[in-house]
Amino acid sequence: MAPHHQDHDNDRPSKRAKVMDTTGAAENTMAATTVSSTAALFQLARGHLDAQWNQREAVIKQSREITRESKKLIVMLQRHDPKVAFAESEMATFPAAKAKVLQMLSKLAAQFKSRQEFHRYSSNVKHCIQEFLEAVAFHYFLEFRRMIPFDDARLLLESLGLQLMPQDYIMGISDVSGEVMRFATNAATKGNTQWVEASRTYLQDFYHACLSLDASFNENDMNRKIDTTRESVLKVERLAYDLAIRQSEQKLFRKDLDVVMQESTAQ
Amino acid sequence: MDANVQVREVIKDRVKTIDLQLQAIQRRLLQSVDDKLAAVRSDLQALAQLVPEHQFYRYTRLYTSLLQTLCFVVAWQTYLASETVVTPEQVAERIGLPVELDHEIAESHIPLENLLHGLVQLPSELMCVRCVNCAAQQDCDRPLRIRAFVQELYSGFQLLNLKNDPLRRHYDVVKYDAKKIEEVVCDIKLRQLSRQS
Numbered sequence: 001m002a003p004h005h006q007d008h009d010n011d012r013p014s015k016r017a018k019v020m021d022t023t024g025a026a027e028n029t030m031a032a033t034t035v036s037s038t039a040a041l042f043q044l045a046r047g048h049l050d051a052q053w054n055q056r057e058a059v060i061k062q063s064r065e066i067t068r069e070s071k072k073l074i075v076m077l078q079r080h081d082p083k084v085a086f087a088e089s090e091m092a093t094f095p096a097a098k099a100k101v102l103q104m105l106s107k108l109a110a111q112f113k114s115r116q117e118f119h120r121y122s123s124n125v126k127h128c129i130q131e132f133l134e135a136v137a138f139h140y141f142l143e144f145r146r147m148i149p150f151d152d153a154r155l156l157l158e159s160l161g162l163q164l165m166p167q168d169y170i171m172g173i174s175d176v177s178g179e180v181m182r183f184a185t186n187a188a189t190k191g192n193t194q195w196v197e198a199s200r201t202y203l204q205d206f207y208h209a210c211l212s213l214d215a216s217f218n219e220n221d222m223n224r225k226i227d228t229t230r231e232s233v234l235k236v237e238r239l240a241y242d243l244a245i246r247q248s249e250q251k252l253f254r255k256d257l258d259v260v261m262q263e264s265t266a267q
Numbered sequence: 268m269d270a271n272v273q274v275r276e277v278i279k280d281r282v283k284t285i286d287l288q289l290q291a292i293q294r295r296l297l298q299s300v301d302d303k304l305a306a307v308r309s310d311l312q313a314l315a316q317l318v319p320e321h322q323f324y325r326y327t328r329l330y331t332s333l334l335q336t337l338c339f340v341v342a343w344q345t346y347l348a349s350e351t352v353v354t355p356e357q358v359a360e361r362i363g364l365p366v367e368l369d370h371e372i373a374e375s376h377i378p379l380e381n382l383l384h385g386l387v388q389l390p391s392e393l394m395c396v397r398c399v400n401c402a403a404q405q406d407c408d409r410p411l412r413i414r415a416f417v418q419e420l421y422s423g424f425q426l427l428n429l430k431n432d433p434l435r436r437h438y439d440v441v442k443y444d445a446k447k448i449e450e451v452v453c454d455i456k457l458r459q460l461s462r463q464s
Binding site: 037038039041042043044045046048049050053114115116117119120122 | 321322323324325327352354355368379380383419420422423424426427428429430
């Protein structure tokens, strides 16, 4: 970083004073009055800017933590075994983890003194809200096998003191497709056709919903996310197809096996 | 969300009209521009009406540079009139929106940063337009007063703890402008061209 010229500038006041003395007295008095009010303005500005900077730093820090914790929630959800009922299983720690994130969000919301303040920091907070929404939406999918409605999500966030912007909702939901795809893949390896089916239906419906979005939705990321969603849809469709083929193969195989067994026992 | 997009579009349109008017003002700033400013002020009020309640910062990106230019125009005007640094009260009065200082304002207002951005553009404008021309036209007292004025602004900005943002970059430019003005003044003094040396 370039050396700060502060020291050099501090020499100037003395030089400046000497030069100023040789100029008219009238100029001095006029300068004095405006200087004091200007200085006052900048003192005020400094306090204002410093406070804003500090708050922004705090918000960013909290946002990062919330994002991290939300990601952990998602990992927990991925490990859930779909065959077991949702309320039981290894998800015992999930409610506590989720409560922790909710609390962090409330704390973040408390930073904003008003609804307007939220918008001032919305760009800093956007990412963690989206990540949290992703976790919530994924949870919702696992419980109800469909997409969490906007109003539900919005009410949840407002109960914490935050606001849900439609863009954040859509961005958060889009990331869920990736998670659903991963979940479906795991389910497929365990031969769980039900969940593969549910995932496929969900993803197809979601993808169609994405396509109906207005093109003026001005997030560049969104196009990338839609492409990723499409990839997920294709993968899960492929999975469903493979499973179906394998299962009918197995049925045929079993039929043939029965025939062979019958023939061999008959002999 | 479509409503959001609509609001954005309307705001963008309004901003463009106001921008054009401001550019016209800037080019003709040597003459009286009060009537133009009045037109801008009413347009700005209309703009302020468009912004939904409590969502001023949601759309702030659309009109922040507009507000900065506006503050600059008012500051320039004030300097031409009285050679003083414009006060926030004067800005609020001329533009028709309150300036956000120490307490929060719920309705449309001028964020303090925009005022600072406006002020920070003054020194280079003074340098380019006034200082050198004055010296060339044998008006050798002006540069001295300009120097004092710019020093006042500059020491004000020095009080701030600026981070690595656009305001900081503008402020760095002010340093160079202050130095150049100093050089012009030096030239004048050396040749004892000013009545006051």
